[in-house]
Structure formats: structure tokens, C-alpha cells
Amino acid sequence: MIGSCSHKSPGLNFYQKHISPIDGDRCSSYPSCSHYANDAIKKHGIILGWIMASDRLLRCGRDTSTLSKKIVIDSKVFIYDSVESNDFWWYDKKDN
């Protein structure tokens, strides 16, 4: 499993515990889509988190693979696409 979250929403927890092991570690991005969704919900709440997670699912493994940075984890190359890479244009400004 890629990514790390200590507190997970029940739905994501169920997916990561029971579906993902059968489905396999196939997500080409880091963090994986389920971890991304969890991070987004934790950071921005359920509505925005859900919207961001949906956007991520639509983008996963396509144009992002050529446009985003790559990172190597355990000799495997992943597309780096964190929540921070997708909220920089409004969240950082709000912070400042």
C-alpha cells in the first residue's frame, strides 16, 4: 500500500482493507487514489474532498503521467500527484 494515513473514513478503510488487496496495487500515482481521497477529505472536508477525489479518478494514469513529476518508491516509478499539487492555486492563498 502506498501512502500513509492514520485516520481513514469508513468507506475508504473498507476499500483499502478488503477491495484493494484483491484488486492489486495498480494505481500509478503517489499517493494512490484512495489515499489521495482520504488526504483531500481530511484537508478540505467531505464535499471538496469528494470532488477532488473524483477529479483525481478521472485523471489517474493519463495526461498526468506525462505532465507531473515522477518519484521512485521501492524501485517503482510513480506519478507524484498530491493534494498540495491540486489545491495550490486557492489553498495556499487562503493560508497566506
Next chain:
Amino acid sequence: MTLSSQMISGGMIKKIINMKCFKTILLFIVLLSFFQKTAVSQNKEIAINADMQYDYAQKCFEEKDYTTAIFEFKRFIHFFDDHKYVLKAEFQIGQAFYNLKEYKNAVMAFNKIILADNADILILSEPDLSESFIVDAYFMKSKALMLLEKFNASEVCMQNLLMVTDDQNVKDRAYSFLALLYLKIAETNPDALKRAEKFVEEISQGNIEKPEKEKLKKLLDDMNNLETKNPTLAGIASVIPGAGYMYCERYKDGMISFLFNTALIVAAYKAFDDGNYALGGAISFIETGFYTGNIYGAVNSAHKYNRRKRNEFIRNVHGQFHLKIDNSEEDEAIFLFFEIPF
């Protein structure tokens, strides 16, 4: 007779004693002079004057043995602390640290020069030379801070220089540096471009030897005219699922978004049409997330597109216009200038 013979023998003894004393003294003198000579000759062997020490340190620096150079320059400063090259040695220590990429130590070394000047500690016989090194210490400190990504501290250092100098050339160099610093900051904060433009405007006009103003101005103009995507337009285009992604040149994402959203909308419609309201509701709920996600993603893609273009441009600028320190052999002054590599 007995008395006279006794007197003779007493005189003889005295003579002998005197002779022995004389010989001993003579031997002592000879030995002393020998040891003295040895000591003097040994002293000559270990006598290192300020120039020799400085030259050796400089030689190490030129041979790129920076660690030894730092050590030897420090030795020079310790033993010849009133020498006119003390400031220069301090500067070389900073330079050596900088070349070793030990930027924190370099900052401390350059800071020593700046503070020494402020505190009037260093009394130098060549004020022009010292001034040149102090100015360059400001630039080098700012540059090291920039590389440490301490942008605020880097700017403060330049602003301090601008406050202490009346020399227009130095001011122009400082403004050029600040413009490039803000171009660097613009990689993460687009608002920094306005500050960069402001500093370019501060560079004095009409000096042929200072072409960087026009170059920087042109670059900033080019940057402002970069091809960008309008995030609002991307969002509006996303009313048709995928069109916003396509506007941002993400054709695969656009196609998937269109097919996926269309499929879900059709499925929801069919479910409602067939009277299967629970399924229709569930699909609609999921589709709402993907549809709004498609709009969010398009706006996000426009921002990412603009950031990518801007960063590519800035990286190119820093590749073409990088700050270079040049040790001129003629007057040993150090200049900071923009260089366009072949």
C-alpha cells in the same frame, strides 16, 4: 728561596687556572656561537611572513583545495591580523565555503566582513580595495541565502547594501540581483513578478555597460505575454464534460471525462426512466461528484498549465542569465554580472 719558589709555584698554578678558565670560556663562546648559528639558521627556515602565508592560502584556493585554503586563510588572519589583506582573506574564506556548497558557513563568513565594516574593526590601508570586498560580500551573502532558499533574508541583505551605498553602479547591480531573486520566487508565487518588474525599473537608464536592464525588461515582458489558459473559461467549458480538460490540452483526460460522465448521465436517466429511482438516485449521487470533479479538474488544469509554462520560462531565464562571480586578474576586484552562455 723557599718563599720565592713557593711564589713561583703559586703563580704557575694561577696561570694554569687562568688558562683553563680561558679555554673553558673560549669553548663556551664557540659552542654558544655554534648553537646561536644553528638557532638562527633554523629560525630562518621556519620564518613565514604575511605574504608567504597569504600566497600559500591563495595557491590552495586556486588549486581548488578549498578546505586547506580555509585553514590557511584563517591562520593568516590569526597571525597577521593587522595586515591589509585580512579582509580579502575573510572574503576568500567565504568564497571557499561557497565553492564547497557550504552556504551557511559562507553566509557567516561574508557576514563577518559586512559586520566588520560596520563596526569599524578593520583598519585597512587600501580603502578602495576593502570597499570592493565589502560590496561583494553583500552580493555573495545574498546569493548564498538565495541558494538556501532564504529569500527574505537575501532581499534584506541587498536592501541593506542599497542603504549603505551611494554608488549607482553598485545600486544597479543590487537592483538586477533583486529582479532575478524575485524571478526565482515567481516560480512558486506569480505575484513576485510585479516586484521583479519594479526592481528592473529601478536600474538606471542609459548606461551602455549595463545592458541587463533591457534584457530583464524584455524577459519580463515575454513572461507577461506567455500563452496561458483562462481558468474561468476552462470551468465554463466544463459544462460539457471533458471540454475544460481539452481546453487545457489534456485530451485523454477530456475524452475519459466526457465518456464517463455521459455514461453516468445516460445511466441515471435510464434508471429514472425505468422507474428505478433508487438506482437512479445512487448513480446521480456518484455522477454529481464526477461532474463537479470534472469542472474542478478543468480549472485546476488551467492553473497547473499556467504554472508549468511560467516555471519553464523562469528556469530558462535562470539558465541564460545566471549570476557569475568573476575574479579579474587585473585589479582583483570581483564583479557580479549576467552571463549568457553559448
